[in-house]
Every structure is written in C-alpha cells, then in structure tokens.
Amino acid sequence: MSITIDLAIYGSLAKLAGGKHLTKMDLELESGSRIEDLFARFNICPEDTSFIFINAVLCDVPGLNASKKEVLHDGDHVGIFSHGYMWPYQYRDGMPMSNSLKQAMREHGALHHTYTNK
Amino acid sequence: MTRKLLRINMSDLSATYEDMPEKWAKWAGRGLTSAITLDEIEPTCHPLGPNNKLIIAPGWVSGTPAAPSSGRTSFGGKSPLTGTIKEANAGGLSSQKIAKLGIGAIILEGTPKDGKWYTLHITKDGVQFDDASDLMGKGMYEVDDLCWQKYPNEPAVIGIGQVGERKLSNAGISVNDPENKPGRYAGRGGMGAVMGARGVKAIVIDDAGGPGVEIADMDLFKQGRKKLTAAIMQHDLTKKDGGLNSYGTNVLMNIINEAGGLPTRNFSAGQFEGAALISGEMVAEMVEKRQSGMTGHGCHPGCIIQCSNIYPNEEGEDFVSCVEYETSWALGANCGINDLDYVAKMTWECNDIGLDTIEAGNTVAVAMDGGLLEFGDKVGALALFDEIRKGTPMGRILGQGVEATAKAFGVSRVPTVKGQSMPAYEPRAIKGIGVTYATSTMGADHTAGYTIAPEIAGVGGKVDPLSKEGKADLSLTFQAATAFIDSTGYCLFIAFPILDIAEGWAGMAESVAGVMGMEITGDDVIPMGKEILKMERIFNERAGFTAADDRLPEFMRFEKLPPHNVVWDTSDEDLDLVYAWVNGTDE
Incomplete structure (x- = not known):
C-alpha cells in the first residue's frame, strides 16, 4: 500500500529536493510513513528545519523538532521550512497546532519566537 | 545644542525654531508626534481642515553615527481615514537628515491664503518656500528626479503624489530611498492628504553643514550600539544572508499561507493556491533568472538588515522597490492575482501616485467582491490605478480606501477596524x-x-x-x-x-540612553x-x-x-x- 502526499519545501532545503528557493511535488510514500521518513528521503537533517505544517496545522517550530513521528495520510499536504524564516509569536498566536507540538511547547515554555539561537 | 522644534505656518509662510518644551523633551519619533498631536490638535477637528497639523519626527537615535538600521521617520496627526490619532513611519533618507539639522520635530500647520502649492526647502540656514507649480500633477518618480536636479547635495524628498494633491483618504507620504526612488511610504491612515491640505507638495531636507545629533554619553551610546549591531548580525533572521536579507518581509507569504491565515479574495478564505508564485522565494528566483534587480537592498543609509528588494521587469531592468509581504499579499492573494509581474506593476503605480499598498489592494479586492471585476483579473486591476491617477469619479472613490469603496459597491464583507483595512494576517x-x-x-x-x-x-x-x-x-x-x-x-x-539575544535588548536601551542622557x-x-x-x-x-x-x-x-x-x-x-x-x- 502506498499513499501520495503534496509536498512543499521552502528555503535552502529546497535544493535537496531539486529546487532553488522552493520545491513543490506530489510524492508517493509507503503507507504509515512519518515526517522523519521525508527527512530521510531527501537527506534533510531535522535540526535544519524550522516550521512544519500538515494540512495547515502547525506541527513544528524552530528548535523543538516535535513533528518527526507525525504519521502521514493519503492526500496530505506537508510544508517544510528551512531555518531563517520569520514568524513572530504574535502572528502565530492562536493557530491550530498538533498535539505533539502543544506538548513540546508546554515542556519548553511556549512564549517564544524561536527555540534556537541558530 | 538641544533639539529644536521647527514650526512651519503655511498661513503666513513663516518658519520659527522653538526650544523643545520640557513636557516633550523626553520623546522622539512616535512618542513625540503623539504628544504634540494630543496637546496641539483639536481631536474633533476635520482631518483636512485648517486645524489639523502634520507632525514629522525622527527617532531618538536617528542621525547618530552608525546606529544600525535607524532611519525611520514618524509622521503624525489626525487621520482622514480613521478619524483617530495616527503615526505612520517610513525608512528612506529623511530621518537622519532631519536629526542632523538639530530638529526634533517639524510641525506643519495652517493653509496657504493664496491657494498655491509649495515645496519647502529646509537647510541649516532655515526654510525656503518655493513655488511647487513645476511639480504639480506629477507622480513621485518624477518629483524625486526633479528635486534632485533642482536642489544640491542629494537631499531627502518627502512628497505626495496625485492622490495626496486630491486629499483622498488613502494618500501616503513618500520618502526617497538611497537611489532617489519613491517606495518608502508612511502609508497608513491617509497622512498624505493631511500634507496636501497644508498646500505642500514636497519637503526637501538638506543636512549639509548641520550641527549633527548631540550625544549625551558617547561611551554608553557606543556600548549599546556595539551590542545591538552584534545581535542583529548574529541572528538567523537579520544576519547577512538570513531570512529577511534573502527573501525580505515576503518571507512570510508561504508560512502564513501554509498556516491557513492568508486573507484571500477579500478575506473569504485563508489559503491562496497561487501564494508561492508571489512569495519572497519567487522574487529571489526572478532576480536570479532575469539577472537584474536585487534582494538584500537597504531602504536607508546605515541599514544592516537590508530586507528590501528591487524587482526586475520582464525586460531585465530594475523596475520597482519594494515588493514586500503586505504589498504582494494585498495586490496579489487578496485580489486572487498570482502574477508577480502584475503585482510589481501595481506596486509601481502605488509608489508613483502615492497610495498605501495595503489599503489599495484591499480596496481593489472589495471592488472585485462588489462585482466591478472578477477576482484574478490582473489587467483590469492594473487599469484601476489609471482611474485613480486621472482622478475620475471612479478613481476618487477607489482613492478613498476600503470603506468608501464598499459603500459604493454595496459590499458588506468589509475588513476594517476604525476605518482602516486589515493587513495580511487573518x-x-x-x-x-x-x-x-x-x-x-x-x-x-x-x-x-x-x-x-x-x-x-x-x-x-x-x-x-x-x-x-x-x-x-x-x-x-x-x-x-x-x-x-x-x-x-x-x-x-x-x-x-x-x-x-539579551545583549541586543540591553544594547537598544543603552543606545537610546546614551543619546538622550536619560536613565533608560x-x-x-x-x-x-x-x-x-x-x-x-x-x-x-x-x-x-x-x-x-x-x-x-x-x-x-x-x-x-x-x-x-x-x-x-x-x-x-x-x-x-x-x-x-x-x-x-x-x-
């Protein structure tokens, strides 16, 4: 069984998937694939990612790496951003978030713009 | 030497330099424009009437040596768009030059009795009131060119386009950038109409021979400046080749779209299928593909973040600055337009005739919602700016902004608060x-x-x-x-x-304290x-x-x-x- 997702990679990581500043593609994956399988597929170091979305739900923010175990489903849209993307706290305050990201934010103190000084 | 207030009365064409009153002495920038507005402007006055004023103020550290990214000028008064107090600020050349003349604020008041329009030439020797008839009816690209031809020392040019001349509520105030192009706008709130109501087409600032900015504690200032500069250069977003330097503010387009918070087709949806095509990443690709224009452009001297860009046209020429996030969203996604070249053309129009791009894009979107055009009609949208330029009845409605246009077209989906339309976050x-x-x-x-x-x-x-x-x-x-x-x-x-970076926060406060001699x-x-x-x-x-x-x-x-x-x-x-x-x- 396989699934097909719609993938977008933004910023410097786009080069790893054949683009320049952004890459968009339909991608066939094995059923049950997770975000970390996408990382492996394109040789993306998880620490080099920042914001990650699945179907407009925020699943990761810079420095927390809370999304690796998210399971993907057929028809999902995934957006992966490289480091260096600006998204001030107030402009994401109130956005829908995944449960794993909520848990990570509770553990790390949620009120930050980023969680890394990288 | 302490900062002076320059009061320019257009009723009798007089200019006086006043000592900064103690009650305003600690303020600069927005704090100063708001303090003066509260004390001197009748809150119930008509924004275009004789009792409103335009207050122009550089910030605390503007004009100091090498304070990083410190070229913002505040423009304040009562807004024709909202009826509230307003402060809109812009980059460009004006802030540092006003400050270096030893001026803490310019208060522009009164109305010419002769009904004429003026260009104000401000130098170390005072204010000259020049006949502006050579500039009237002209857009800001030509106005900036003519002012640099006429006046020496590559001065700052603060000006209004045709929309400001007509005193329409979406008139912004332009400040020229280091290449002497318009595009640095104190855009929001219609302050260009307030300037027009004073009978002033342009204010030319020449700081040659000016006294400079007095710094109360140079050691403290240098200490703060060093910390702040280091923080800016270290941070992922603001360092060279960081997010802002690479993609500008339009680095946000794809993020907000992925999040489902990108207002689309007059705030009827939160995602736009063409967002990537009008994003900062695409601007960077166009610069590389057309081998002209640039990313990492500075909007004022001394900016080390350099988040601006110069967008190249289809002929491979430098065309317009700056296609930033709010602009690309308002004229793009919110109008259902996914063509970056057309977004750039409409941005050029806004820069030239003197419109705030946020309000302008929202206005076109509301008009589309009201049936004037189909969403996505890029050719029709661009043509609307010609109506505004010519001052046709349609153009005058559109130049008044979202609420007036919504009433004209019977639209109830009106994305405004206190008369001002919303920016690019749903x-x-x-x-x-x-x-x-x-x-x-x-x-x-x-x-x-x-x-x-x-x-x-x-x-x-x-x-x-x-x-x-x-x-x-x-x-x-x-x-x-x-x-x-x-x-x-x-x-x-x-x-x-x-x-x-905590050192950066301390550095900001220390640099202000060093300049002003305040315990901040x-x-x-x-x-x-x-x-x-x-x-x-x-x-x-x-x-x-x-x-x-x-x-x-x-x-x-x-x-x-x-x-x-x-x-x-x-x-x-x-x-x-x-x-x-x-x-x-x-x-």
Whole structure:
C-alpha cells in the first residue's frame, strides 16, 4: 500500500529536493510513513528545519523538532521550512497546532519566537 | 545644542525654531508626534481642515553615527481615514537628515491664503518656500528626479503624489530611498492628504553643514550600539544572508499561507493556491533568472538588515522597490492575482501616485467582491490605478480606501477596524493578532503590536499561549513595546534579535540612553510605551471613540474561514480589558 502526499519545501532545503528557493511535488510514500521518513528521503537533517505544517496545522517550530513521528495520510499536504524564516509569536498566536507540538511547547515554555539561537 | 522644534505656518509662510518644551523633551519619533498631536490638535477637528497639523519626527537615535538600521521617520496627526490619532513611519533618507539639522520635530500647520502649492526647502540656514507649480500633477518618480536636479547635495524628498494633491483618504507620504526612488511610504491612515491640505507638495531636507545629533554619553551610546549591531548580525533572521536579507518581509507569504491565515479574495478564505508564485522565494528566483534587480537592498543609509528588494521587469531592468509581504499579499492573494509581474506593476503605480499598498489592494479586492471585476483579473486591476491617477469619479472613490469603496459597491464583507483595512494576517485563524487589530489606537494595524521579547517584557512563562487567559495583557505588552521602538528611529525588525539575544535588548536601551542622557533600561520600555498609548487613547476618546469601536467587523463572527472553518470568537469583554487601565482615567 502506498499513499501520495503534496509536498512543499521552502528555503535552502529546497535544493535537496531539486529546487532553488522552493520545491513543490506530489510524492508517493509507503503507507504509515512519518515526517522523519521525508527527512530521510531527501537527506534533510531535522535540526535544519524550522516550521512544519500538515494540512495547515502547525506541527513544528524552530528548535523543538516535535513533528518527526507525525504519521502521514493519503492526500496530505506537508510544508517544510528551512531555518531563517520569520514568524513572530504574535502572528502565530492562536493557530491550530498538533498535539505533539502543544506538548513540546508546554515542556519548553511556549512564549517564544524561536527555540534556537541558530 | 538641544533639539529644536521647527514650526512651519503655511498661513503666513513663516518658519520659527522653538526650544523643545520640557513636557516633550523626553520623546522622539512616535512618542513625540503623539504628544504634540494630543496637546496641539483639536481631536474633533476635520482631518483636512485648517486645524489639523502634520507632525514629522525622527527617532531618538536617528542621525547618530552608525546606529544600525535607524532611519525611520514618524509622521503624525489626525487621520482622514480613521478619524483617530495616527503615526505612520517610513525608512528612506529623511530621518537622519532631519536629526542632523538639530530638529526634533517639524510641525506643519495652517493653509496657504493664496491657494498655491509649495515645496519647502529646509537647510541649516532655515526654510525656503518655493513655488511647487513645476511639480504639480506629477507622480513621485518624477518629483524625486526633479528635486534632485533642482536642489544640491542629494537631499531627502518627502512628497505626495496625485492622490495626496486630491486629499483622498488613502494618500501616503513618500520618502526617497538611497537611489532617489519613491517606495518608502508612511502609508497608513491617509497622512498624505493631511500634507496636501497644508498646500505642500514636497519637503526637501538638506543636512549639509548641520550641527549633527548631540550625544549625551558617547561611551554608553557606543556600548549599546556595539551590542545591538552584534545581535542583529548574529541572528538567523537579520544576519547577512538570513531570512529577511534573502527573501525580505515576503518571507512570510508561504508560512502564513501554509498556516491557513492568508486573507484571500477579500478575506473569504485563508489559503491562496497561487501564494508561492508571489512569495519572497519567487522574487529571489526572478532576480536570479532575469539577472537584474536585487534582494538584500537597504531602504536607508546605515541599514544592516537590508530586507528590501528591487524587482526586475520582464525586460531585465530594475523596475520597482519594494515588493514586500503586505504589498504582494494585498495586490496579489487578496485580489486572487498570482502574477508577480502584475503585482510589481501595481506596486509601481502605488509608489508613483502615492497610495498605501495595503489599503489599495484591499480596496481593489472589495471592488472585485462588489462585482466591478472578477477576482484574478490582473489587467483590469492594473487599469484601476489609471482611474485613480486621472482622478475620475471612479478613481476618487477607489482613492478613498476600503470603506468608501464598499459603500459604493454595496459590499458588506468589509475588513476594517476604525476605518482602516486589515493587513495580511487573518484574525479568525490567527486569534492573537485580532486582539491588536481591534484595540490598536490606529485602526487595524499589523505593526501596532509587532513583536517583543516576552521574557524581557516580563510576560514569558506567565502566559499560556494555548489558552485565552492573559491575551489582553499580552496584546497590551506588544502594543506598548512597539510604541517604544517606533520612537527610537530603529527599524521594527531589530525586535527579532533583541528577543533572542539579551545583549541586543540591553544594547537598544543603552543606545537610546546614551543619546538622550536619560536613565533608560530594558525595564522602562513597557512603561514608556504605555505612556505613549495613553496619550493616543485619550486623543481618540476626545475625538469620540469608545470601546464599542474596538471591534472586528461583524462578518468575521459568522462567516467561517476555510481551511480551518473558524470564526472570530473572542468576547467583547476580553477586548475591553486591553485598555481598561486608560478608560475612565482621563484627567
């Protein structure tokens, strides 16, 4: 069984998937694939990612790496951003978030713009 | 040498230099424009009448040697668009040159009795009132060129296009950039119409031979400057080749779209299928493909973040600066237009005729919603700017902004607060920004509560972002910190490095303290910001605004926004908490 997702990679990581500043593609994956399988597929170091979305739900923010175990489903849209993307706290305050990201934010103190000084 | 007030009375064509009154001595930038507006402008005056004034003020550190990214000029007064107090600020050449002339603020008042238009030439020797008939009816690209031909020393040019001449409510004020092009706009609130009502087409600032900026404690200033510069250069977002330097503010387009918070087709959806095509990443690809234009462009001398760009046209020529996030969203996604070349053409039109791009894009979107054009009609949208340029009846309606256009076309989906249309963040999807849109003293404004270091501001760890508790205090803190930064002359984008790097925060406060000789530390930022907000709130209350005006538009309470299918559900009581500390305390 396989699934097909719609993938977008933004910023410097786009080069790893054949683009320049952004890459968009339909991608066939094995059923049950997770975000970390996408990382492996394109040789993306998880620490080099920042914001990650699945179907407009925020699943990761810079420095927390809370999304690796998210399971993907057929028809999902995934957006992966490289480091260096600006998204001030107030402009994401109130956005829908995944449960794993909520848990990570509770553990790390949620009120930050980023969680890394990288 | 202390800062002077330059009072220019257009009624008798006089200019006087006054000592800075003690009550205003600690303020600069937005703090100073708001203090003067509160003290000198009748809140119930007509914004285009003889009793309104235009206040122009550089920030605390503007004009000092090598203070990084410190070229913001504040323009204040009563807004024709909102009827509230207004401060809009811009980059470009003016801030540092005004400050180097030893001027803390310019107060432009009165109306020429002869009905003529003037160019004001301000030098170390005073103010010259020149006949502006050679500039009348011209757009800002030509005005900037003519002013540099006529006046020496590559001066700053503050000017208005045809929209300001007609005193329409979406008229912005242009400041020329280092290449002498327009595009640095104090755009929001129609302050270009206030300048037009004073009979002034252009203000030319030449700082040659000026006294410079007095620095009370040079060692402290240098210490602060060093810390702040290091923080900016270290941070991922603001360093060379960082996010802002690479993609500009349009680095946000794809993020907000992925989040489902990108207002699309007049705020009827939260995602635009063509967002990537009008994003900062695409601007970078076009610069590389066409081998002209540039990213990493500085909008004023001394900027080390350099988030601006010069977009190249199809012929491979440098065309327009700057295609930034709000501009690309307003003229693109919100109109259903996915063609970056057309977004750039409309940006050029806004720069030339003198329009705020946010209000202009929202106006076209509302007109499309009312049936004037189909969403996505890029050719038709571009042609509307010609109507505005010519001053046809249609153009005059569109030049008045969103609310006037919505009435003209019978549209009820009107994304405004206090008469000013919303920027590129959908408050139904991004609840936090909605509190600030609703309660800002300026109308719906994304920079009113831009960003601040939560830990340093004392709210980190005290607010759970996953609940609604504490949102009022958080919005107030954001708004207060922004009011402070708007007074420094620093670009608001320094807020990112000073959040994550504590030395940067201290550096900002120390650089201000060094210039002004005031005892300012990081702990003073929020209280001083609240002082500014209180002045602005009191002005608005005296102008007739109440808590009932601190509301988002009705349709957001019942129209569900896809893809999350959410409505605005923050209660009025929660909104009223933001300024409860001011209401009823008016002396």
